[in-house]
Amino acid sequence: MTHIDPPISDKAVAAVFAGFPRPARDGTLLLRSIIFEIADRDERVGGVSETLKWRQPSYLPIAKNVGTPIRLGVPKAGGFALFVHCQTTVINEFRTLFSGDFEFDGNRAVLFDSKASIEIEKITLLINRALTYRL
Template sequence: MPPAVRVAFDAFPAPARTGCLALRALILETAAQMPEIGRIAEELRWGEPAYLTPETKSGSTIRLGVPKSGGYALFVHCRTTLIADFREIAPPDWRFDGTRAVLFDTAHPPRPEPLALLIRAALTYHRKAPS
């Protein structure tokens, strides 16, 4: 983990940090199963850990952070259809912040399987369909 990203994680409140680190692990694990997206870069965007596909540019940026409402969140670019598409298949009790984030309660970690679908979609969002 790059030092600046470590500092950002360390700045999160402890319960949110634990949740965000679990999301980080799921992002990296999911990306490792997708060689077509190339290397995952772990950087800071808006002072928060962010995950990008710099070589292939196949993905939309994924960010992790702590929303004003508390807990922790997985953010995507608000002008994509990622959250709208994901809402259709997400568990009914999951919470969202408009078109930009999935919100999580620190007391109830999310099931990784549905979330991996959102991560896969984000990491391939810009991939062109075959002609």
């Protein structure tokens, strides 16, 4: 997988990333890159829009009624996380596949402690599922 690193055009989003502690920033920027790559590869998604939701970078497919937003953030306990809407089945489906491989926060997030803890092949499945959740 070749990572796409488009510039962050929204100053508020850039400020949030800049405010993350260094290890969390590195990890969330890697997740951001994977999100953009998957969205660009799947024409059904039509790319993603990058905004802030609940003061976290948020990624929503540009195509209407295709997926659910993905948010990136830093939980109070530390590390960093990839969040999806808690009323979707995305996290529960991912937990069923990879229960021993990741730490979860209920049905809303996958938690990471470092950039090295991101298993790219597996997290790609989660991101793809979120971006195409309604299909």
